Amino acid sequence: MPEAPLAVVSACLLGRDCRYDGRNKRMPDLEGALRAAGYEIRSVCPETDSGLGCPRPPMDLHPVPPPDGPLRALRADGTDCTPVLERWIGETVVSLRERPPALCVLKSKSPSCGVRPPRPGLFAAALAEAFPETPILDENDPLP
Template sequence: MQNKILVSACLMGHAVRYDGRAKPLLHPVIETWRAEGRLVTICPEMSAGMKVPRPPAEIANAAFGEEVLAGTARVVELTGADVTEEFLQAAENAVALARQAGCRYALLIDGSPSCGSGFIYDGTFSGRKQAGNGVTAAALKAAGVEVFSDHEIERLIERIAQ
């Protein structure tokens, strides 16, 4: 059985990002993995019923996904709307899909308050980045899934080869 990889839908070319766009990851190994049936695609936010496009969201007060999971931080939209419950549902859906499909790894778009694993934004909507995990990335890591950002695909390739 080959190692399965949960992948952010936007990286696979699906126009599911908050702004209605995709952010395709163009790398030869993606097509190889697709042909081998290794890829399991999800947009966590859409799986939780969030629409496209939608207002941008960030984890408030420079907090992290782990804190959202613990109930001590919130996810808010630029409009001020609290979307914490949607992001928690999104994370739960991603973990459930990863378990169901047997995904040992996840390849997620960085910067997202859901999928970010190298960096997320600081909650001020000013474009300031901070190292940390989004809600889905934190939940997947807690569930034992190894998470890699789109900038770490070479590391993922090496890890799978081990």
């Protein structure tokens, strides 16, 4: 039997309590819709799975040096979470190369998962670079 297409999905959208505040952003119909469309789901939370903790202080993307340096994921106290995140993102992209995703559905407005310019999240940007053919949606987009 052929392998099901893989969908990489932000875990908080599937109901995992992995947000900075220890809560989730579950989309009630998302998991069922993906499964009905034949996808196997790989649920990921870059921030919790990388070891940043949950709950955790929130972070945001800032260009370092300003105004147009590379984006860094910084907490309000200046802690730079970028190296921790980038290590996990690198390992995850390597593992996904063995089975590239057919679709990604990521949480909007996140410094890790956010899809939209001008500052897409670090994980979303890495997926877009590694898998340019793969549609990368956020939770507000209709499924293909």
